[in-house]
Amino acid sequence: MNIEQQLGIGIGYREQFKSELFLNKETVDFLEIIGDRYLDSNQYFQEELELLTANFPLIPHFINLSLGSAEGIDTDYLKKLAKLINKINPPWWSEHLCFSKAGGIDIGHLSPLPHTKEAIDIICRNIKQVQSYIDTPLILENITYMVEIPGGEMTEAQFIGEIAEKTNCGLLLDITNLYINSTNHGYDIDQFLSQLPLERVVQLHFVGGYSHDGILIDSHSEATPLEVWQLMEKVVSITNINGVILERDENIPPFTELLKELDRARSILVSS
Ligand SMILES: [Fe+2]
Numbered sequence: 001m002n003i004e005q006q007l008g009i010g011i012g013y014r015e016q017f018k019s020e021l022f023l024n025k026e027t028v029d030f031l032e033i034i035g036d037r038y039l040d041s042n043q044y045f046q047e048e049l050e051l052l053t054a055n056f057p058l059i060p061h062f063i064n065l066s067l068g069s070a071e072g073i074d075t076d077y078l079k080k081l082a083k084l085i086n087k088i089n090p091p092w093w094s095e096h097l098c099f100s101k102a103g104g105i106d107i108g109h110l111s112p113l114p115h116t117k118e119a120i121d122i123i124c125r126n127i128k129q130v131q132s133y134i135d136t137p138l139i140l141e142n143i144t145y146m147v148e149i150p151g152g153e154m155t156e157a158q159f160i161g162e163i164a165e166k167t168n169c170g171l172l173l174d175i176t177n178l179y180i181n182s183t184n185h186g187y188d189i190d191q192f193l194s195q196l197p198l199e200r201v202v203q204l205h206f207v208g209g210y211s212h213d214g215i216l217i218d219s220h221s222e223a224t225p226l227e228v229w230q231l232m233e234k235v236v237s238i239t240n241i242n243g244v245i246l247e248r249d250e251n252i253p254p255f256t257e258l259l260k261e262l263d264r265a266r267s268i269l270v271s272s
Contacts (some may be wrong), residue, residue, distance in 0.1 A: 001168050001169060001170050001200060002137075003091055003092055003137055003170060003202050003242055004091075004240050005091040005242060006243070006267075007028050007029055007030040007057055007091070007242055007244065008029030008061070008244075008266070009028075009145045009243075009246075009262050009265050009266045009269065010028055010029050010030035010031050010032060010056075010057075010059075010243060010244070010245050010246075010262075011028055011031060011032070011113045011232050011245060011246045011248070011262065012031070012032045012033075012035075012061070012245055012246065012248065012249070012257060013032065013033050013052060014147055014248070014249065015029045015033060015145070016047075016250045016252050017133055017252060017258070019263065020254075020255035021099075021126050021255065023144065024259060025055060025056075025253075026078060026254060027088075028056065028262075029041070029057070029243075030056055030057040030058065030059065030243060030264065031047070031052060031056045031058055031059070031245075032058075032059045032060070032061045032094075032144055032245045033049070033052060033058050033060055033061065034061055034062075034063060035060035035061060035062045035081060035084055035085075036062055036063055036064055037058060037134070037220075039054070039077075039080040039081065040080075041086060043095050044233070045211070047162060053088065055172075056215050057090070057091075058088055058090055059089060059091075059092065059093065059094065059203070059243065059245075060084060060088055060093045060094075061091050061093070061094045061095075061134055062081060062094070062112065063095075063096065063100070064077065064100050064101070064106070064152045064253055065077065065095045065130070066098075066099045066100045066101040067096070067097065067099070067123050067126050067127055067130070067140075068098055068099035068111075068113045068119065068120050068122060068123045068126070068160050069099045069100075069101050069102060069122075069126065070090050070099075070122050071100075071101075071102070072125075072126060072129070073102060073129055073130060074101065074205060076259055078129075078130060078133055079133070082133040083093055084132055084133045085136050085241050086134075086136075086178060088215065089136070090156035090183075091134060091136075091137070091217075092137045092138070092139050092202060092203070093134075093136055093137075093138060093139070093224060093243070094139045094140070094141055094172045094203070095138065095140065095141065096117055096140070096141045097113065097140050097141065097142060097143060097159075097160060097163065098110040098112060098113060098143045099113060100110055102128065102195070106127045110143045112143060112145035112147075112149055113147070113149065113159075114149040114150070114152055115152035115153060115155065115156055115158070115159040115166040116151060116152065116153045116154075119159075120159065120163055120166070123163055124163060124166045124167050125157055126233075127140075127163070127167040127169065127235070128167060131167070136222045137169070137170055137202075138167075138169050138170070139163060139170035139172045139203060140160070140163065140169050140170070140172060141170055141171075141172040141173075141174055141177075142156070142160055142171075142172075142173060142177050142181075143207065143216040143263050144176075144177045144181055144184075145181065148185055149150075150269060155187070155191075155192075155194035155195055156181065156187075156191070156192065157191075157192040157193070157196045157270070158195050160196060161195060161196050161197045161200075161269065164200050165192050165197060165200075169200070170200050170201070170202035170203075171196070171197075171200045171201045171202070171203075172202065172203045172204070172205060173196075173204055173205075173235065173239075174202045174204070174205035174206075174247075175204055175205065175206050175231045175232055175235055176206050176207050176208070176209065176218065176224070176247075177205070177206065177218060177226055177232055178192065178227075178231065179216075179227055179228050180209060180217075180218050183216050184215055189231065193234075193235070193238065198238055198239050199239075199240070201235070201239040201240075201241065201244050202243070203241065203242060203243045203244065203245065204232065204235065204236075204241055204243075204244045204245070204249065205230055205245050206223075206244065206245075206246060206265065207246060207247045207249075208220075208221070208222035208223050208224045208228065208230060208248050208250050209221065209222060209224050210222055218254055219231075219249075219250055220247055220248055220249035220250055221248075221249070221250035221251040222251065222271055223253075223257070223261070223267065224246075224261055224264075229264065229268070232244075232265065233272075236268055236269055236272040237272050241269065241272075244264065244265050244269060246258060246261050246262060
């Protein structure tokens, strides 16, 4: 894995702020797009993709490849995905360390894997198949989980690190997910970071969620909390980040509020 390109500070593209995004084009370095939206030949989405491609560097982010499925990868989906990535020709692309399909059923949720050697073997086998179709570097994102699957043989960070090493993948470290998991499951963030191959971290995600009955919810619906800003400062001081994405999906505020968060992330990245 060798990614040189520095993309800067960007945002996950959402149609709700399309016009404001174009009015403030100079303040957004790059966009992350949900690749699944553009897999079929729907004319509306293909025209949208052309417009975005003409105006921003794009990183495709996928949500339904289901890298952790024991039954293997859906090759029809993989072929479409590979075609889209080749068309965009980005410096890297991303998916999650999870499964979202099982027994032919689409679960519709990013589901956690047990932190076991068996799960590592399955996901590495699947990732190697994906890499045989796509030369563009794949980076892997840590998800949130409400329940830790029993039978774990290692920590989450060791699990992520071993998969990245065995497949030569980069990492998309979602620092909000890390903050949420460390709070909900009571583990130490510094220990997590000490067990992660930090040289493989290529990109960050950040956003805010909410708290319900003492549990943090990964809702992508709130302003980024202080704890996540502090974690961003820590992570950029110990890694070589190529891009940072604000990943707001719900309860989207006026675009100026999002731009303030991009500015704050930029100042953290610049001062690292
Ligand atoms: Fe994320």
